[in-house]
Amino acid sequence: xxxxxxxxxxxxxxxxxxxxxxxxxxxxxxxxxxxxxxxxxxxxxxxxxxxxxxxxxxxxxxxxxxxxxxxxxxxxxxxxxxxxxxxxxxxxxxxxxxxxxxxxxxxxxxxxxxxxxxxxxxxxxxxxxxxxxxxxx
Amino acid sequence: xxxxxxxxxxxxxxxxxxxxxxxxxxxxxxxxxxxxxxxxxxxxxxxxxxxxxxxxxxxxxxxxxxxxxxxxxxxxxxxxxxxxxxxxxxxxxxxxxxxxxxxxxxxxxxxxxxxxxxxxxxxxxxxxxxxxxxxxx
DNA sequence: AAGCAAAGTTAGCCTTGGCTAAACCCTGAA
DNA sequence: TTCAGGGTTTAGCCAAGGCTAACTTTGCTT
Ligand SMILES: [Mn+2]
Ligand SMILES: [Mn+2]
Ligand SMILES: [Mn+2]
Ligand SMILES: [Mn+2]
Numbered sequence: 001x002x003x004x005x006x007x008x009x010x011x012x013x014x015x016x017x018x019x020x021x022x023x024x025x026x027x028x029x030x031x032x033x034x035x036x037x038x039x040x041x042x043x044x045x046x047x048x049x050x051x052x053x054x055x056x057x058x059x060x061x062x063x064x065x066x067x068x069x070x071x072x073x074x075x076x077x078x079x080x081x082x083x084x085x086x087x088x089x090x091x092x093x094x095x096x097x098x099x100x101x102x103x104x105x106x107x108x109x110x111x112x113x114x115x116x117x118x119x120x121x122x123x124x125x126x127x128x129x130x131x132x133x134x135x136x137x
Numbered sequence: 138x139x140x141x142x143x144x145x146x147x148x149x150x151x152x153x154x155x156x157x158x159x160x161x162x163x164x165x166x167x168x169x170x171x172x173x174x175x176x177x178x179x180x181x182x183x184x185x186x187x188x189x190x191x192x193x194x195x196x197x198x199x200x201x202x203x204x205x206x207x208x209x210x211x212x213x214x215x216x217x218x219x220x221x222x223x224x225x226x227x228x229x230x231x232x233x234x235x236x237x238x239x240x241x242x243x244x245x246x247x248x249x250x251x252x253x254x255x256x257x258x259x260x261x262x263x264x265x266x267x268x269x270x271x272x273x274x
Numbered sequence: 275a276a277g278c279a280a281a282g283t284t285a286g287c288c289t290t291g292g293c294t295a296a297a298c299c300c301t302g303a304a
Numbered sequence: 305t306t307c308a309g310g311g312t313t314t315a316g317c318c319a320a321g322g323c324t325a326a327c328t329t330t331g332c333t334t
Contacts, residue, residue, distance in 0.1 A: 052147030
């Protein structure tokens with residue numbers, strides 16, 4: 001019945017839109033780092049398979065990551081993160097792991113925890129993430 | 138080190154993209170219902186103010202909601218939900234309230250709970266939502 | 275009843291992030 | 305050494321969801 005303050009409410013939705021603008025980049029650098037750690041190389045085809053998109057879409061997205069200084073521009077070579085990309089990947093992975101651990105502690109099954117974490121992780125304030133980390137123990 | 142199964146991982150990202158496709162509609166019908174409940178009418182200019190966008194953007198989005206049978210098409214008149222729109226609004230509000238109650242119980246401040254809930258709410262499986270509801274008590 | 279201000283709509287533009295199809299590079303096997 | 309196939313990029317398309325600017329409608333005030 002009682003509506004929030006208009007400006008306050010607007011700030012919430014603006015925050016959601018900001019999160020959505022950076023989340024593709026976060027997920028890309030995180031996966032590139034994981035592939036490099038596990039296999040030594042990260043290939044465009046692997047990203048396409050694991051994101052569920054075409055290689056053309058991956059190429060498009062990678063062009064933006066290169067433009068934004070997160071991925072090295074080396075055509076036809078294995079993908080490689082810049083220092084900024086590596087930093088973003090580490091932060092994303094740490095946050096992702098906290099969210100999964102939290103959901104498991106909440107009693108959610110592993111499959112659903114991994115599923116929901118992939119979207120949830122981009123909408124957490126520092127305060128909420130800290131509370132989740134504390135709860136997960 | 139150990140990577141998830143590629144198909145499983147792809148299904149997670151596909152789910153996130155599906156959630157993002159429906160979330161604008163869910164937030165619109167929820168806010169329209171709230172405005173109607175609190176004021177009797179929902180105007181385009183109110184939506185624009187509370188979403189933090191221009192009235193032109195609201196008009197664009199409303200065209201999609203009308204196309205999809207969620208909002209009545211009555212140019213220059215107060216906004217009005219269809220039966221389908223009302224049902225979606227009620228489900229969205231119920232879920233939103235569970236998420237806020239859960240975050241508060243977790244120990245997060247009210248301001249941050251309301252902030253994070255707006256994005257979080259669209260990435261919760263039934264299992265996770267049930268766990269949150271149980272935890273919120 | 276007229277006029278004006280606020281509300282709503284329309285036109286035209288942009289970026290993101292999807293797609294298909296086709297061209298391009300690279301490499302290992304013949 | 306060639307060349308076929310796999311991986312990568314490019315070209316061209318699309319919808320969602322933002323924007324500004326201009327136009328139309330409504331409704332209130334005088
Ligand atoms: Mn993610
Ligand atoms: Mn992630
Ligand atoms: Mn929301
Ligand atoms: Mn989201």
